[in-house]
Amino acid sequence: DQQRTFKVWASDQQIYGPISLQTLKIWAQERRIDCQTWIFSSDTQKWLHANKVEGLSELLSRESAAGAEDTGMISHGHASEFVKADDLRSFDALVGMGKNDLETLISCCEVVTMCRGNHLCHKSDPADCMFFIIQGQLNAVIPSAVGEEEVLGQICEGQFVGEMSIFSQGERSADVVAITDATLLKIDITHLNAMIDKHANLAARFLLSVGRNLTQRIIQMNDD
16 A cells, blocks of 8 residues: 555546555545545556545545535535536526636536535535535525524525635535525635636636625625
8 A cells, every 4th residue: 555656636627646545545534535536546557436446435435424414415526527518507697608618617616416404504614615506495594592593595596605705714604404405516715726726817707706796695685
């Protein structure tokens, strides 16, 4: 194991490595890689999904199960395998972006699914990613000590959730709960920063769109 080295094909379409198995395990624990991440092993000279790599598969199974139990979300890996540019046409905030730009944006994301009744996030959770609602509906709610909830609003297909985290990187301000089964795109700070480095113009337009969308939501909330 000490002699084996690995390379990782990340969701930003960059190859990282060579790294040791121990580093690979740390990345799995930090959820920087998942079962569907492509890994190149020096001993086999082949690219394999991470859950097929000897010494890593059992750890990834545990981490995947823990993640699903904690959040109700299941990650399906690189979004490009599941989502196409046309799937983002319902997002008003992305109007004006061409097919190539949308495909590049998708390549920086991962797909997650969740079942009705599960939490996408909890109030005061660390805020390090945002989501695109591809399918389904969710509620943003404020929990109370006596078990009651104040519903702040519904989040539907074609909308973002958690976008404030892209700017604040603080804590979640509310619980978000799926009221139907849902499919979402997730982009975290790490992959957003990679997009800024590699596709600066696209990143600037995307962040401007997100900022406008967030501003409109705040204005609407104040008017209500």
